[in-house]
Amino acid sequence: MDINVKLVGLFQTGRFKQSHRDYPSTTNVQDVIDDLDLPQQHFGIVLINGVHADVDTLLSEGDHLVLMPVIDGG
Amino acid sequence: MKFQTTDPASNPSAIFYKRCTLDLASGEMTFADLPCRNLEDVLGGFGRSFQDLAKRKVKNAYSDQNPLIVNTGLLTGSSAMTALRTYFSGYSPIKGSKAGLPAAMWSTGSGKFGAKFKWTGLDELLFENRSEQPVYVVIKETEAGPEVELKPAGHLLGLSTHAKIMTLQKEYNNAHFAVIGRAGENWQNNYMGAVALSTENQLKSQEDKFRFAGRGGMGSLMGYKNILALVAQSSDKVGNVSEAVKKVNLNVIKGGGSARIQPLSRGGGGGTWAAYDVLQTFHAVPVNNFRPQGNDIPEKLFRENVEREYDIKSESCYRCGITCHNNISAKNADGSKGEFLAKFDYEPLNLLSTNIGIHDAGQAARLIQLGDNYGMDAISLGVTIAYALSYNQRHPQTPILNGATFGDYEKIHELVIQAGEGQLPEIGKGSMRLSASLGETSYAYHVKGLEIAAYQPETNPGYAWAIAGGHMSMGTYGLLTREGKSDLDSWVRGITEDKLHIVGFDMIGLCKFFDITKGIGTQMVVDCLQSEFNLQVSTEDLRAAVERAFLRGLALELRQGYTKAEFCLPAEVAESPNHNIRLPDISSADFFAKLAKRVWAIFDAKLEGLPDNQ
Numbered sequence: 001m002d003i004n005v006k007l008v009g010l011f012q013t014g015r016f017k018q019s020h021r022d023y024p025s026t027t028n029v030q031d032v033i034d035d036l037d038l039p040q041q042h043f044g045i046v047l048i049n050g051v052h053a054d055v056d057t058l059l060s061e062g063d064h065l066v067l068m069p070v071i072d073g074g
Numbered sequence: 075m076k077f078q079t080t081d082p083a084s085n086p087s088a089i090f091y092k093r094c095t096l097d098l099a100s101g102e103m104t105f106a107d108l109p110c111r112n113l114e115d116v117l118g119g120f121g122r123s124f125q126d127l128a129k130r131k132v133k134n135a136y137s138d139q140n141p142l143i144v145n146t147g148l149l150t151g152s153s154a155m156t157a158l159r160t161y162f163s164g165y166s167p168i169k170g171s172k173a174g175l176p177a178a179m180w181s182t183g184s185g186k187f188g189a190k191f192k193w194t195g196l197d198e199l200l201f202e203n204r205s206e207q208p209v210y211v212v213i214k215e216t217e218a219g220p221e222v223e224l225k226p227a228g229h230l231l232g233l234s235t236h237a238k239i240m241t242l243q244k245e246y247n248n249a250h251f252a253v254i255g256r257a258g259e260n261w262q263n264n265y266m267g268a269v270a271l272s273t274e275n276q277l278k279s280q281e282d283k284f285r286f287a288g289r290g291g292m293g294s295l296m297g298y299k300n301i302l303a304l305v306a307q308s309s310d311k312v313g314n315v316s317e318a319v320k321k322v323n324l325n326v327i328k329g330g331g332s333a334r335i336q337p338l339s340r341g342g343g344g345g346t347w348a349a350y351d352v353l354q355t356f357h358a359v360p361v362n363n364f365r366p367q368g369n370d371i372p373e374k375l376f377r378e379n380v381e382r383e384y385d386i387k388s389e390s391c392y393r394c395g396i397t398c399h400n401n402i403s404a405k406n407a408d409g410s411k412g413e414f415l416a417k418f419d420y421e422p423l424n425l426l427s428t429n430i431g432i433h434d435a436g437q438a439a440r441l442i443q444l445g446d447n448y449g450m451d452a453i454s455l456g457v458t459i460a461y462a463l464s465y466n467q468r469h470p471q472t473p474i475l476n477g478a479t480f481g482d483y484e485k486i487h488e489l490v491i492q493a494g495e496g497q498l499p500e501i502g503k504g505s506m507r508l509s510a511s512l513g514e515t516s517y518a519y520h521v522k523g524l525e526i527a528a529y530q531p532e533t534n535p536g537y538a539w540a541i542a543g544g545h546m547s548m549g550t551y552g553l554l555t556r557e558g559k560s561d562l563d564s565w566v567r568g569i570t571e572d573k574l575h576i577v578g579f580d581m582i583g584l585c586k587f588f589d590i591t592k593g594i595g596t597q598m599v600v601d602c603l604q605s606e607f608n609l610q611v612s613t614e615d616l617r618a619a620v621e622r623a624f625l626r627g628l629a630l631e632l633r634q635g636y637t638k639a640e641f642c643l644p645a646e647v648a649e650s651p652n653h654n655i656r657l658p659d660i661s662s663a664d665f666f667a668k669l670a671k672r673v674w675a676i677f678d679a680k681l682e683g684l685p686d687n688q
Contacts, residue, residue, distance in 0.1 A: 009351035010343055041333040042343055045352065045556055050656060052558025070334050071349040071556060072590050 001025055001061040003032065008068040011038055023059065030055040032065060044070025075116075075148070075197055076107060080608050083615040086110040091118070091197040094222050096211070098299055099138075099203035103222055112685075113611070113619040114581065114626075118147040118197065120180035120542070121581035121623040123163035126200075127178045128630055135167040135176040135291070136261065136298045142201040144191070144252075144304065147583020151192035153315040154602045155323040156394055156585035160188035160252065160271060162292035165634075168265035168454060168504045169290050169524040169543070173635025177522065178627070179290035180542055182580055185271030186392045190250040190306035195220040205300040208259075212246070215308035227302040232256065234447040235270035236282035238303055243277055249307035250277075252287075255449020258297035260496020265503050266454035267293030270446070274392045281414040282443065283401065285391070288451035289543045290524060312393065318605040322598045327395040332587045335398040337388035345388075345400045346420035349528075350376055356555060356656045358530045360429040362480045363464035364519050364644075366530065368654030374433040375423065384435055385411040386418075396587050402439050415439035416446070424528035425456025430463055431480025441483075441490060448494025453544060457525035458505040459489055461518050474512070475500060516645035522636060527551070531643045532652060532661040535669055536569050538641040539677075541577070541627035546586065549576035560658035565669055570676040577627075578620035594620060625684050628677060638674060642666070 006018045015036060023032065029046050033055065045068040046053045059065065079088035087109040096103045114121035123143040132140045143163040150159055159182050166179035191199075194215040199222065208227040213220060230238050235255040242251050251272040258267030268288035276283045287293075296302075315323070326332055336342025350372060353359045359372040366372075373379065377400075380386065385405050390397040400419070404412035416422075416439040426445065427438035445455050463480045466473040475498070478485035492498035500508050505525055509518030519526050521537045527544030529551040531537055536550025545551040550573045553559045559568070575593030579586045582594050589596060595617035603609040648663040659665075 008355055009348050010338060013338070039333075039341065044334075045558075047355075066355060068352050068355060069343050069348065071352045071552060072334060072346070 001027070001059070003027070003059055004062070004064045005032060005036075006064070006066045007036075008066065010042065010069055011036075011067055026058065028056050028058050029053060029065065032059070033067065036067075038067060042069040044068055077607055077609070080610050082110070082116040082609050083113050083611055083619075086112050086116050089116050091115070091122075092195060092220065093198040093200060094196055094220065095200045095202060096222060096224070097202045098205040098209070098224075098301070101224055105219070112622070113615060114623045116148060117581040117619060118145055118150075118583065119159070119161040119182070119581040120163055120577070120627070121619065122198070123161065123180060124178055124623065124626050124630060127163060127165065128626060128633075132165040133175060135165045135295060138203050140165045140176070140295065142292070142295050142299055142301075143198065144201070145198040146188050146192045147581055149602060149606065150583030151189040151311065152583070152602065152606045153312050153319050154584065154588075154606070155326045156184070156391070156396065156588045157583050158184040158186060158188050158391055158394075159580075159583045159585065160185075160191060160287065161580065162269055162287050162296070164292060164295045166290040166292075166524075167261070167294045167298075169522060171523070171631075171635035172637070172640060175635040177634050177636070178630045179292065180580060181269070181287040181289045181292040183269065183271045183285040183287035184391045184585055185250065185273045185285035187250040187252045187271045187304070187306055188583070189392070190308050193308035193311045194306055196222070201299055201301065204298060208300050208302050210242070210303035210305060211301060212305045212307065230302045231259065235284065235449045236276075236447055239270065239272045239276065239284065240280065242303060242305055243272075246305050246307050248309065249305050251303055251305055253303040253449070254293040254296050254301075255447060255494065256496070257448045257450045257494045257502070258293035259302070260502070261294040261297035263496040263499040263502045264450070264493060265291045265294050266451045266458075267291055267297055268449050268451045269293045269296060270449055275389055279414075282447060283389070283399075283414070283417065284446065286446070286451070288453065289546075291451070293449050316605045318601045322601055323395065325598060326588055332396045335396055335587050337397050339388065340397070344377060345398045345418075347377055347400050347418050347423060349420040350424070353555065357654045358533055358555060358657060360424055360528050360530060362431055363429065363460040363517060364530060365652060366654050371433060372428050375427055375435060375438065380418075380435040384415070384439075387411070391585075394585075398587060402435070404436075416442040418442075421528045422452035422456070425453055425460070429456060429528065430460050430486060432483060432486070433481070434483070437483045441487065444487070444490050444494070448490070450494055453527055454504055454525040455490065455493065455501070457519050458501050458508060459486060461505045461509060462489070462501065464517055465512060465514065468514075516649060519644050521643065522631065522640055530655060531647050532655050532659075533657060535565065535643060535660060535666055536573060538643060538670070539569050539574075539628070539673065541624060541631060542580070547577050547580070549573035549590070554657055554660060560660050562665070562668055562672065565660070566672045566676070569673050574624045575617065575620050577624050578616065581620065581623060593617070621680075622684065625677070625680055629681055629684065638670070641670065
């Protein structure tokens with residue numbers, strides 16, 4: 001299935017900003033994180049079609065997935 | 075401190091802290107070893123100072139009744155990583171209730187002053203009254219114990235924060251400094267004066283790389299008392315680091331708690347500046363007085379766009395492995411590093427750039443540098459200027475001040491200078507007073523008289539219950555953006571249980587980046603206290619002490635005349651919803667009213683059960 005993946009901030013380094021990627025039908029968010037080798041210690045926010053989601057959420061054809069590092073402080 | 079027990083929670087009175095009380099009017103000083111009243115006293119910082127402020131009836135921040143309390147936390151100066159904090163407490167000139175009473179306030183910063191202060195042997199310095207002449211205060215380690223001396227400060231008068239530190243450095247070896255700038259000297263017209271704290275990096279490089287205790291006008295209170303600087307002179311006292319503390323320190327760096335703050339070059343997140351990228355995804359980066367426009371304008375100050383033209387160097391506080399500072403310097407024609415400009419942290423960067431219509435990194439850096447050298451709180455300064463610019467946008471025919479508008483760098487630059495020199499009370503006294511004088515308060519972005527931080531209030535109703543400003547005394551600023559929580563239960567729990575614990579760091583002497591999400595009620599802190607002082611304390615004891623300290627802050631706000639109606643967000647948030655922000659809408663008046671009802675039901679009950687703090 002086609003998943004439109006957008007990476008934010010440091011996750012873009014050595015990867016991409018936005019890319020359509022093909023995944024099997026039972027893919028969840030964690031599978032994408034693993035596939036892209038995103039550093040777990042920075043992992044913060046998942047949006048699927050603009051809505052916050054968990055890493056174990058199953059993805060569907062055409063989903064827009066945004067993966068962001070955590071933020072804190074000021 | 076002196077320890078005659080290993081059980082600070084059950085037997086706090088067997089632990090003593092050394093206080094010097096200095097009457098600035100007479101020059102008289104007294105030293106005392108005082109028994110701790112409770113665990114909050116043992117931990118220190120605002121946990122102790124607020125108990126003393128609560129004993130005083132202060133109607134005017136600039137009065138003899140208002141003390142300035144300078145203290146440290148239990149772990150300040152220890153071998154625990156980030157243990158550098160100094161606390162400045164008093165009734166605030168800028169934060170106050172509509173009844174006209176000043177709020178109790180603390181402000182804190184790193185730099186090495188706090189550790190040097192602790193190593194003199196003193197735990198607390200309490201200033202009474204005010205000096206007739208400008209003075210500076212030397213706190214010195216001697217074989218007989220700490221000594222405190224008042225010195226004439228005529229030669230420091232009118233100097234910038236950095237120049238004061240550089241001047242004092244020539245006079246005092248092995249010392250660190252806490253100074254005010256011209257803003258604090260002009261306390262009558264500037265209520266947002268900050269205290270600048272020297273760093274090792276600053277003293278070595280001679281560049282203006284300091285840290286600040288910025289919030290609440292503690293620098294203005296120091297200026298009112300006619301104290302231009304504090305000098306802490308002592309030998310360094312970090313010995314061998316125990317295995318237990320080594321393990322904790324390693325966990326601070328490697329354990330993930332501070333990973334997002336560390337440099338990109340070490341696989342970190344690149345400091346708080348990285349919040350720009352994340353918040354922009356939601357169109358929640360403050361733009362033009364907290365009105366994000368749903369466009370890509372904030373991206374101009376993304377790191378990737380700044381580093382093309384400027385040199386960015388990651389640096390750290392003394393002995394801190396987190397290395398959170400992003401220091402921006404000009405680039406020379408040959409690409410080498412040029413003049414140091416400023417440190418880019420999320421708050422000062424946003425509030426002195428994107429939120430006032432400035433999108434050029436060099437201009438932003440200059441405004442930050444200017445505010446730092448005048449010694450002004452970047453948050454209060456930026457937000458008050460943003461209010462004035464917003465007013466002028468709404469009243470193009472009858473603008474105020476110099477007619478500055480969003481993005482007009484030259485005129486904004488002029489406003490900063492005038493405010494810093496005490497010539498512009500409209501800005502210097504903060505957004506609450508300016509907006510009230512103009513009769514347009516709805517878009518003044520303060521809560522309880524203190525300007526909010528660079529997190530949109532639409533995303534953080536928790537601001538209303540922050541007891542010392544913005545995000546650093548109520549950690550709910552990420553509850554919607556980061557955690558996606560938009561239900562009442564999560565927000566009630568966040569405000570009344572989990573997120574208030576962020577203030578624990580403002581007691582114990584550690585920086586929040588030690589473990590910002592978990593607070594101080596952790597095994598890491600327990601292990602440090604055991605290793606450093608042989609104190610046996612549980613995580614539950616620590617959490618209970620933090621909650622009591624927070625509740626005392628809340629009680630003090632109510633005593634100083636705040637009505638519950640003043641625990642609110644800027645009116646524009648609910649009156650004019652910003653649909654550009656791509657997050658679940660929790661900004662309605664209805665949501666807030668329901669939240670307030672439930673939060674107060676819990677806090678009221680806890681306040682009734684708050685033990686007598688004598």
